[in-house]
Amino acid sequence: xxxxxxxxxxxxxxxxxxxxxxxxxxxxxxxxxxxxxxxxxxxxxxxxxxxxxxxxxxxxxxxxxxxxxxxxxxxxxxxxxxxxxxxxxxxxxxxxxxxxxxxxxxxxxxxxxxxxxxxxxxxxxxxxx
Numbered sequence: 001x002x003x004x005x006x007x008x009x010x011x012x013x014x015x016x017x018x019x020x021x022x023x024x025x026x027x028x029x030x031x032x033x034x035x036x037x038x039x040x041x042x043x044x045x046x047x048x049x050x051x052x053x054x055x056x057x058x059x060x061x062x063x064x065x066x067x068x069x070x071x072x073x074x075x076x077x078x079x080x081x082x083x084x085x086x087x088x089x090x091x092x093x094x095x096x097x098x099x100x101x102x103x104x105x106x107x108x109x110x111x112x113x114x115x116x117x118x119x120x121x122x123x124x125x126x127x128x129x
Contacts, residue, residue: 027038034049037057043064048057
């Protein structure tokens, strides 16, 4: 009899939780002592107990707050990393003009020496001092 009363209360309570824009927002599931109310928009769960022909609903304890806090922390960290990436100029990673000059001098010396060895026909360039 009590379960029948709780089921009837659930059916009658459903329209009270929804206004015109919230049709179907809440999902009700009967339990032994009342019913669970799920807010399908936010994911919040409330445990509702039937007492003296009225329902008392309390938010069910879950890890949702901890999950939301972790999501917020990661979103903040992601935004910081993206801002840091945008602020880092690609010009900072290029070598200086002095370093480029040294590298080109080295490459030029290498090419001149190779060309000279090819013209002279040396078999082993290490024989030269």
